[in-house]
Amino acid sequence: MNHPFFPVLIFFAVALAVPIGALVLARVWMTFFTPLKPGKDKQALYECGVNPLADRQTRFHSKYYMFGLLFLLFDVETIFLIPFAVSFLKLPVASFIGAMIFLLLLAEGLLWAWSKGLLDWRATPRVQGAVGLESLNDR
Numbered sequence: 001m002n003h004p005f006f007p008v009l010i011f012f013a014v015a016l017a018v019p020i021g022a023l024v025l026a027r028v029w030m031t032f033f034t035p036l037k038p039g040k041d042k043q044a045l046y047e048c049g050v051n052p053l054a055d056r057q058t059r060f061h062s063k064y065y066m067f068g069l070l071f072l073l074f075d076v077e078t079i080f081l082i083p084f085a086v087s088f089l090k091l092p093v094a095s096f097i098g099a100m101i102f103l104l105l106l107a108e109g110l111l112w113a114w115s116k117g118l119l120d121w122r123a124t125p126r127v128q129g130a131v132g133l134e135s136l137n138d139r
Contacts, residue, residue: 063118063121066118067118067119070113070118070119073109074106074109074110077102077106077109078106080102081099081102081103084099
């Protein structure tokens, strides 16, 4: 029992036992203490207190999700430029070169997304039944 990796083995066992135990405990709690009570109100659509505009959920084009991911990606990457901009005059030349390489990679990613057509909204086909300003004005 004096093996050097014994504490690591115990650490991994505890690291696996805690989340699995929490999931098992949650399942037991749900089964015995919170039985399902289906009803008309629980099965109804709910949109933040507003009556739903459609009978079912509408499908959105996948470009909306890609555009959202690109926005998050470029937003987080530009946040990394703030420390560089704050201490621009105090940094050595190597830091300036590193920041320019970072900007070059950022611009390359933007050009790649543009070349793939991910930023062109007119090329996307209109989804029938999509809830938006256009479909609200048609009613």
